[in-house]
Amino acid sequence: MTDPIVILDPTDPRIEPFRDVRDRDLRGRQGFIAEGSVVLDQLARSRSFRARSLLILENRLAGLEARLAAFGPDVPVYVAGAKVFDAIAGFPVHRGVLAYGEKVEGAGGEAEWDRQLSDIRDQGGLVLVACGLSNHDNMGALFRNADAFGVGAVLLDGAACDPLYRKAIRVSVGSVLTVPFLRMGTPAAIHSRLAHLGFDCLFLSPAGKIALHALTGHRPRALFLGTEGEGLDPALIEKVQTLRIGMAPGLDSLNVATSAAIALHHFFSLRPD
Secondary structure, three states, X not given: OOOOEEOOOOOOHHHHHHOOHHHHHHHOOOOEEEEOHHHHHHHHHOOOEEEEEEEEEHHHHHHHHHHHOOOOOOOXXXXXXXXXXXXXXXXXXXXXXXXXXXXXXXXXXXXXXXXXXXXXXXXXXXXXXXXXXXXXHHHHHHHHHHHHOOOOEEEEOOOOOOOOOHHHHHHOOOHHHOOOEEEOOOHHHHHHHHHHXXXXXXXXXXXXXXXXXXXXXXXXXXXXXXXXXXXXXXXXXXXXXXXXXXXXXXXXXOOHHHHXXXXXXXXXXXXOO
């Protein structure tokens, strides 16, 4: 761990990436902001992302030394008191831990993804496909569920929100930084590619023709999930295998992250190990 650098002035240019966190979430930035000590652990072990700098609340430093040791000497650790810290971020950050990160250059190239998807298929693994998801809480929860149930990769269509939004990373408990993901275009194009690779593509819908509990056996599967409210494209649904989760009458659907958790747990339970 590098020696901490004390920040006394919230306008110090060295902490520019951490300034006005909420506002810059909306306007965008070159990298991303992750918050919380558990998320810090995920960033430290990520192969696709790395920390550029850290900002730690002064009274949190002593309890984080072991975690911070996982980052090399090229990652500066800035330390600030509560007033300065909150002035930098633009709001009270109760966790007192912020990391500014970026994607590792060269990670996740096209050839690498072809190999990765083929490996997932060969292992009878799972791929999760998020179509049009616009809520960052749901996106974060989706990644947490994917991590919990051994999903090999998450694919996003062109309309899905950014998993690297600060709130999505936080809700995912850092799983966004360790579960591989890729944006791949339209749901139809993603379906075509995965089907060609040999995945059993299933589209989750309240009106699905196949009952989840009826699925047995261990094979490579891809689970497609639609946006909140509207769900998946009806025109596409007519041409593909559709899956439903049994539930009591009176409610038309479940939250998308909840639905994913139920389906992924079922698939996970079918694994031979």
